[in-house]
Amino acid sequence: MTSQKAIVSGLSGRYALAIFDLAVETKALQAVETDFADLRTMLAESDDFAVLVTSPVIASDDQVKGISAVAAKAGFSDLTSKFLGVLAANRRLTSLKSIMDAFDRLAADHRGEVNASVISAKALTKTQITSLEKNLKTAIGQDVAIDQIVDETLLGGLKVKVGSRMIDSSLKTKLDNLAIAMKGVQ
Numbered sequence: 001m002t003s004q005k006a007i008v009s010g011l012s013g014r015y016a017l018a019i020f021d022l023a024v025e026t027k028a029l030q031a032v033e034t035d036f037a038d039l040r041t042m043l044a045e046s047d048d049f050a051v052l053v054t055s056p057v058i059a060s061d062d063q064v065k066g067i068s069a070v071a072a073k074a075g076f077s078d079l080t081s082k083f084l085g086v087l088a089a090n091r092r093l094t095s096l097k098s099i100m101d102a103f104d105r106l107a108a109d110h111r112g113e114v115n116a117s118v119i120s121a122k123a124l125t126k127t128q129i130t131s132l133e134k135n136l137k138t139a140i141g142q143d144v145a146i147d148q149i150v151d152e153t154l155l156g157g158l159k160v161k162v163g164s165r166m167i168d169s170s171l172k173t174k175l176d177n178l179a180i181a182m183k184g185v186q
Helices: 010-025 031-046 049-054 060-074 078-087 091-112 126-140 171-185
Strands: 113-121 143-150 158-162 165-168
Touching: 010 031, 010 078, 031 060, 031 078, 031 143, 049 060, 049 091, 049 158, 060 078, 078 091, 078 143, 091 113, 113 126, 126 143, 126 158
Parallel strands: 113 143
Antiparallel strands: 113 158, 158 165
16 A cells, blocks of 8 residues: 555545555556546436436446446546446445545645636636646645636636635635625624
């Protein structure tokens, strides 16, 4: 088992660490990362696939058959296909998203990267993401992988979370703080 600085815990962490260790050992880390990126896209774009993964009503045998067919059709690596089969057989497909998130943290740590969660009012351009990565690398001293989330309620600005640090420069927070300050004046 590898010694990890990244913190993963619980059921999802154990499964993520298991596939991560196997991927490193078999030199299939890049293949598994690519497969997981494809899985995320499938989950977001296919309601039927999301139901297959999350529904407790679907029998274990049917989940195994379904996930095996999807893995074969998508051309997933042997390791990813077997891992998905184990998850289905153990009735753990409902944890797939959190397992992939924990795996991403382990892979980023393995590459010496830190994950930063960036929440913005609208999608950032490639230029903005590159600039933000450079600024965060300068501030933190490590490479930064950005997970972008769009939240239109922010109105403008950004919320950036790196580890336990949070920088909130969103317009919504500034307006909320102003409203609180105005209530204190009355």
